[in-house]
Amino acid sequence: MTSMQRRVGGVCLALLLALSVGAPLLADRPDADQVDATALEAASRIASGWTTLKGGPGVDTPGFPADAPVAPSLILRAPEPIAPPPVRELSLVLDWYLSPQHAALIVARERGDFDRQGLKVSISAPADPSVPTKLVAASRADLALGRQLQLHRQIDEGLPLIRVATLVGTPLNSLVVREGNGIANLTDLSGKTIGYATRDDIQPTLSIMLAHHGLALDDVTLEGLDFTLAPALVEGRVDAVIGGMRHVMPYQLREEGVVAHSFMVEDHGLPRYDELILMANRDHLNGQRDDIRRLVAALEDATHWIINHPNKAWELVTRSEPGLDTAANRQAWPEILRRLSLRPATLDARHYLNFQAFLHDQGLITKRQPIERLAVDLSAP
Structure with a gap:
């Protein structure tokens, strides 16, 4: 670089700074008399944006050879606006009607x-609790909530499901009985009527619990109830229900004047499992992986905020969903907080393989x- 080029470069920089921050003009500098007039003129032309350092092919600008590289003109204008990234849409079907366990x-x-x-996530509740995973398998929904039990059974039946996240990593299911109807332990269920919501509540849950105490399904009468477990127990239509959420149903029944007792499924022969998991269509996972990873990251952020701000979280949940603001749910809120998965994407592969076995x-x-047909850890590198 020649001395002239260095002088022009310095002058250009000074002029640009002066234009942007209101610095004194070069003429005000104490060393202004040292600035070469030719260099100042060239620099001024650059800053004004209407010329280049050379007049064109074969034309010499003082101090620059005719074959010097052309410098681009300086254009002073606002940058082009950056277009926002496209919003991705996902549809998610709940496992049940909306409840505190869906807080995240x-x-x-x-x-x-x-x-x-x-993301734009549409969340809907099913008319039938057995439908959500079938909608995902049929490509009519992107995601569905359900239980780990359900995942293994339906994969065995050929449905292309895969676990992508865990919202609640411990069982919530329980067998609930009314106090005072002669059922002190599970052996007393012989000859009784038991209501249920889904097929998985009967087989394997209830069948294993009964077998753990020497009974079989033939020893009881079964009645399908869908979403009306608590009302059926209050009305006395059944002696017990399987599928009642242990953190909510006892409080719901107490509001109706019914004292109940819960038998935890993992205390009566069933291994621990993930109660609430997010399932996707395995055949479509590669194309949706990034979108689902983003959704799971959002759920993790929400869960940590809930744990850090439980009172504010409850206010937010009930303000947006006023139907959840009941005495039973308020009492259940601290219990559900203890069960929320802080790292929903993380997969315990051994846990899934052992339960499958x-x-x-x-x-x-x-x-x-194989584990890759059952579940995936979207947080893995």
Whole structure:
């Protein structure tokens, strides 16, 4: 670089700074008399944006050879606006009607966690609790909530499901009986009527619990109730229900004047499992992986905020879903907080394979699957 080029470069920089921050003009500098007039003129032309350092091919600008590289003109204008990234849409079907166990979904929606991930998530409740995973398998919904039990059974039946996240990592299911109807332990269920919501509540849950105490399904009368478990127990239409959420149903029954007792499924022969998991269509996972990863990241952010701000979280949940603001749910709120998965994407592969082995040994599924056909850890590198 020649001395002239260095002088011009310095002058250009000074002029640009003066234009942008109101610095004194070069003429005000004490060393202004040292600035070469020719260099100042060239620099001024650059800053004004209407010329280049050379007049064109074959034309010499003083101090520059005719074949010097052309410097681009300086254009002073606002930058082009950056277009926002496209919003991705996902549909999610709940496992049940909306309840406190769905808090992470509600909070992520209301706090804008989904929006920050570039997602628009539609959440719907099913008319039939057996439908959500079937909608995902049929490509009529992107995601569905359900239980780990359900995942193993339906994969064994050929449905292309895969676990992508865990919202509640411990069982919530229980067998609930009315106090005072002569059922002190599970052996007293012989000859009684038991209501249920889904097929998985009967087989394997109830069948294993009964077998643990020397009974079989033939020893009881079964009645399908769908979403009306608590009312049926209050009205006395059944003696017990299987599928009652242990953190809510006892409080619901107490509001109706019914004292109840819960038998935890894992205390009566059933291994621990993930109560509430998010399932996707395995055949479509590669194309949806990034979108689902973003959704799970939003759920993790929402869950940590809930744990850190339980009172604010409850206010947000009930303000957005007033139907959840009941005495039973208020009492259940601290219990559900203890069960929320802080790292929903993380997969315990051994846990899934061991539970699958249990179901296979019980004759409840016909084939063992490799872990990659059961579940995926979207947080893995």
